[in-house]
Every structure is written in structure tokens, then in C-alpha cells.
Amino acid sequence: MSLKTIFFIFVGFYATVKLCFFIGVYFITKHIERKALAEKAKRQEHNRLAELEYLVEMYENKEKAFKKDKQVYGVRHKKFIA
Secondary structure, eight states: OOHHHHHHHHHHHHHHHHHHHHHHHHHHHHHHHHHHHHHHHHHHHHHHHHHHHHHHHHHHHHHHHHHHHHHHHHHHTTOOOO
16 A cells, blocks of 8 residues: 555544544534523423412412401401401
């Protein structure tokens, strides 16, 4: 084999390895990106649910406080407030 043929075999091997490496890196980064986007969507859904639960809890607390204030007002002024 001549030196030129061996050189082109090594260049072809190097190019093949580089191409496979970059294709592998591309697929790995796409997988990581898809996974991160799925986690982001889950996190956003959880945050929305947590915010709704917080709003419901605040509304319930406000209603309890309002009923308690009505009751205290009725006791002080000796009136029945429904």
C-alpha cells in the first residue's frame, strides 16, 4: 500500500468518527432538551395548581373571618345577624 492510500484511509476514518461524534452529541442534546421542556411544563402546571389552591385558601379564610366578625358584632350589639 502506498503512503497516499494509508493517509486517505486515516482521513476517512477520522471524518467518520467526527461525524458520528457530532451526530451523537446532537441526539443527546435533543433528548436533554425534550426532557427539560417536559419538566418545565410539569412545573408550570404545578405552579398554576398551587396558585389556585392558595387563592381558594385565602377566600375561605376571608369568609371565615367575615363570619366571625359578623358573629362578634352581633354579640356586642346584642343582635342576631344571619
